[in-house]
Amino acid sequence: MTTIEPVPMVTPTRPRRSFADRARDVLPKVVLAPSFAITLVFVYGFILWTVYLSFTNSRILPVYKLVGFDAYERLWSQPNWYMAMKNLAIFGSLYIGICIVIGLALAILLDQRIRGEGVLRPIFLYPMALSFVVTGTAWKWFLNPGLGLEHTMRSLGWESFRFDWLVNPDMAIYTVVIAGVWQASGFVMAMFLAGLRGIDGEIIKAAQIDGAPMTSIYRRIIIPMLRPVFLSAFIVLAHMAIKSYDLVIALTGGGPGNATELPSTFxxxxxxxxxxxxxxxxxxxxxxxxxxxxxxxxxxxxxRERN
Known part of the structure; x- marks a missing residue:
């Protein structure tokens, strides 16, 4: 009778990593560490500090004694705050809605492979490269009744022409909408154009073979497939609308009176x-x-969609 001796188990040993391999793994962390620390302190740290100050009675200098919700009670008792919220509702809804409509229309136009697309695309995108201060200043000159559009039209012989929205308290907020739409609609166009170019052309060809008109194809197939782009555009534009400050300051300074005051200027x-x-x-x-x-x-x- 022969006995079978057990084969000893051999534990595989990991090859020793060289110093260069370990350095390659550590280097990205070392490079990103300062940026991460700065973001942690000067973004999230100051957010927490601001939240803390909102529960104090700080005035010209910070005071660290907590007093509860007194600042929030004073905030919601300010007429200027309600005006700022009303203006934000007007500006935000029009700004987001008009930018999406114009951006989608321009994207559909450029998606037809028209001549001069390479020239038109950067022209539409160019305003987004400008700062909000430059945009506000330019539109302030253009809409100024004394030297802008109204002055030009009257000097050309149209004496009854009037466009004084910039100094009209009831219409001044709409000048902010005009300037904001002019700057951001090209960016929204680029988002929609990327979405249109990512749609499978075979789906559109199949619908055309079935005899569907282009209006129905866009309404029933293409636009529903752009839902993620619509959502992304809405998020970006809503964020820009809430934090709009420099555009308002450069264009109207929050006036006339407080007619264009937004939460950021407040x-x-x-x-x-x-x-x-x-x-x-x-x-x-x-x-x-x-x-x-x-x-x-x-x-x-x-x-949730990724999971």
């Missing part, structure tokens, strides 16, 4: 001009809550 005014830092911090927290209410559902839907 926050700056109460924090640095009226020396009510707690109220300004409370308004900043309300803006943060508005942005969070928009971004969190978007991130949740994106992560």
């Amino acid at each position: 926050m700056y005014s109460y924090t640095f001009t009226r020396n009510q830092m707690a109220v300004g911090s409370a308004s900043a927290v309300m803006m943060l809550m508005g942005i969070t209410a928009i971004i969190v559902p978007y991130l949740y839907s994106e992560l």
Whole structure:
């Protein structure tokens, strides 16, 4: 009878990694560490600091004694805050809606492979390369009744022409909409154009073979397939609308009176001009809550679709 001796188990040994391999793994972390630390301190750290100040009675300088929701009560008792929220509702709804409509129309136009697309595309995108200060200043000159559109039309002989929205308290907020749409609609066009170019052409050809007109193809097939682009455009534009500050300051300065005041200009005014830092911090927290209410559902839907 022969006995079979057990074969000893051989544990595989990992090859020793060289110093160059370990350095390649560590180098990205070392390079990104300063940026991560700066972001952690100067973004999220200051967000937490602002939230803390909103529960204090800080005025010209920070005070760290907590007093509860007193700053929020004072914030919501300010008529200027309600005016800022009303203006944000007008500006945000028109800004987002018009930018999406114009951006989609321009994207559909360029998607027809028209001549001069290579020239038109950068022309439409160029305003987004400008800062909001430049945009606001340019439109302030253009809409100024004394030297802009109204002055030019009257000098050409149209004496009855009138366009004084910039100095009209009832219409001034719409000048901010005009300037914002002019700047952002080209960016939205680029988003929709990328979405259109990503649609499988075989689907459209199959619909055309079945005899569907192009209007029905866009309405029933193409536009529904652009739902992620619509959502992304809405998120970006809503974020830009809530934090709009430099455009308003350069264009109207928040006036006439407080006719174009937005939460961002309210926050700056109460924090640095009226020396009510707690109220300004409370308004900043309300803006943060508005942005969070928009971004969190978007991130949740994106992560749920990926899983």
